[in-house]
Amino acid sequence: MLKLTLLAGAIVMAGASTASAKKYGTAGCGLGSMIFHDQKGFIQVVAATTNGTSGNQTFAISTGTLNCSEDGLAMADKEKEFFASANYESLMQEMAQGKGENLQAMASLYGCGTEAFAASVKSNYSQIFPTAETNSSAMLTNLDGVIASDISLKSSCTESN
């Protein structure tokens, strides 16, 4: 049962660290916090949901507009923020490795060629993740800076940032 407690703890922490981003804006959609709140309840009560995610207004199919989603879909202009916050851990790792599905998806959200994007991100890694505390929205800001200053990459992207 120790494993459970630890897991619950980790998720409590994840919830706490993202809770400040609840009022979205440049800091992201707050979806990260919603996700982990979901998780926290899920693990803590052990019994919180019956098979899968518990009902969450964010993902309801026809709730209308909520946070940065509409009828359950992330709004187009928030897609990058959403993806980066939801998949931050995986992105962090794949960006250092120079390949991976999350990285590929991120390149596509930026409208850049995967290989050019991956190479640029990898060589500017310490600039994109300056500290161990860098969060997903800071990462996106840094990433925008890297793309803007990398002329060869910028030319491969359909969407300039």
Add this chain to the structure above:
Amino acid sequence: MSITRLLKLCILRSFFFFLLLVPLFSFAEGDPTSVIAKPADSNRLERLLAEAHAKNLASDPQWLKLLHYHRHAGALRSDVDGGYFFLSPLGKWDSRAELDATLRAFLSQEDLSPPLDSGMEAGRMHPLCKFRARLHFFRERLDLADSLLPKVDCDRYQRWRDALDPVGATLVFASSYLNNPASTFGHTFLRLNSRGDSAALSLLNYGITYAATVPDGDGLAFAYKGIFGSYHGTFSIVPYSLSLQKYSNLESRDVWEYDLALDSNRTEYVVEHAWELGAAWMRYFFFDENCSYNIITLLDAADPDWRLSESLAATAVMPAETVKLLERKGLLIRSRHRQSLLSAFRQKAGPMRGRSRRLLRQFMQPAPDLAGLARDTAGISPDSLSFILDVALDYVQYRKRRSEGHSGKTWAARQRELLLMRSRLPTMTTSKGDPPGAGHPGSGSPLESHATQRIGLGMGMAQYRPFLDLGYRFAYHDLNARESGFLLGSQIEVLKLDMRVDCGRDCREGVRSVGLQGADFLAIQSLTPMDDLRQPMSWGFRIGYDTRPTGSGRPGRAVIGEGGVGAAMDWETQSGLACLPFLLVQSKVRIFHAPVWEMDAGPQSRSGFRLSFGRNVSWLFENSEYLPAPFRRGLESDLRTELRYSPGRNSEVRAAVSYLDGAGEASMTLNGYF
């Protein structure tokens, strides 16, 4: 913040939002309230109704599926229990009333949508915008020209549908997760594949999932409520990447994806019907009307000729069984296995030896031994170092996600060091792990798993007296069963009953007694092997009923509760021989009637091993030592050994010998899974 508080906040917020928007609603989409119904409308409606009745659409299989009509205790009625779904008050029971009401609503200039506060729906919508699959159905079956329908702008649906831009769907199976009773049997959901996102970009797709909404703090009542339908289940749409983060990375569950053979018309039906179901809710039943059942009924609505829900077992709908059902119907075209973060780590780290393994171990430490690291990395090729780092990074990520406070900070710092080191090394050109068929035999696809329920017929001798055994088990898998498609070392037994016919000296001379020999209400074991890299804990518990040979004042029949933790290991050879030894230290409580109601309790050790030769043969050896307090009865020692052979996926023969406190018993059992 708890989910309930979050929900309250949302409701409160949307309420104020609503107040602000009330004056705007008369201009909202599909709300032509100012238009007065023309007399010609009633003629059109009468014509359409007559046509629908003449074609008997009310009993059309697809109409019934679109309304989620199924037989419940002989009567046909809808699974949908509430929310915004029926346009007729009789809709749940009367498919014709709902048909008439739907056509009437479609042709009506007036918006018949319910008021805003009646459900999850924020914003009113004309039924034509809401019931898209029904409209699709009418267009296919009736002479329904667009000119007959009121001019309604379904902007909201159109935006949603265009954002999804579906070209197909994939069934996703997340394997079982022992740490959450709700997910013990796995989970299935549907991924909608967008035109813009190729297979490589499937992370950007959305999944349609069905789940129960469970308030915080239901704790023990959860099981009861989940099984007997106290929770509301709803469909929701979740970004696929987010689901994968949860299943693969947080819960360490392997995921299988099966592309479905859906043409564009059926895909459109699925999307439209998911939209229709958005504000509906159904009572959630853990065993039958669960997530997998409702994914099946969603598919059924796209093509009733598949007859999917009719082919499901009546007693329980297991996620893996629904995958098999779709395979039998020829609906699966391509599959893909996604390893969880942890199983990718285990697969890659497993064969590493010598310096690589030493390095890996050092990278996996929260605080590195710099001198040792410098010594071991000297002269290593950048590619080898990259590979080792990649394996270590999977582990560090796994640990970091599970750590908090100081330990979390330590892992984050460690991760950053490794990531910086990794970013300076070359990108690996070979594809990252996951060759088909690799991994432990136990990690096979759900399609290879044995079925859920089991019946058995056995015969044997106990203390020189023959007996016959009849066994039934409701679910799901035990330690000595064929492990393909299950987690190695896992056991989940729900409602296992063993009846014994005791023959006296000779069965031909008549039956001496018939009785319940043993039962498991719930028996779960999770044996997770440890090695030099990871030391996860194993655990297990059981609530059941046992019969033991009486004598030396010991209780014969007793209700048992036992549970505890321990350790397991795993050795495998290339030739398919695998050994899983384990040791658990448990507490045990026993209630019995001998000759008055009594209870004893004490520590118990359970140890043994499982030896498997390929997937069709395995041998389980178990010993338990129980020391009940008050201690006057002394140690109770049980030994049991069982050999299994599976000629096929759903059949097996087991030969067992056991000594319960020295009283011997031998038996041979034939089991069938269904």
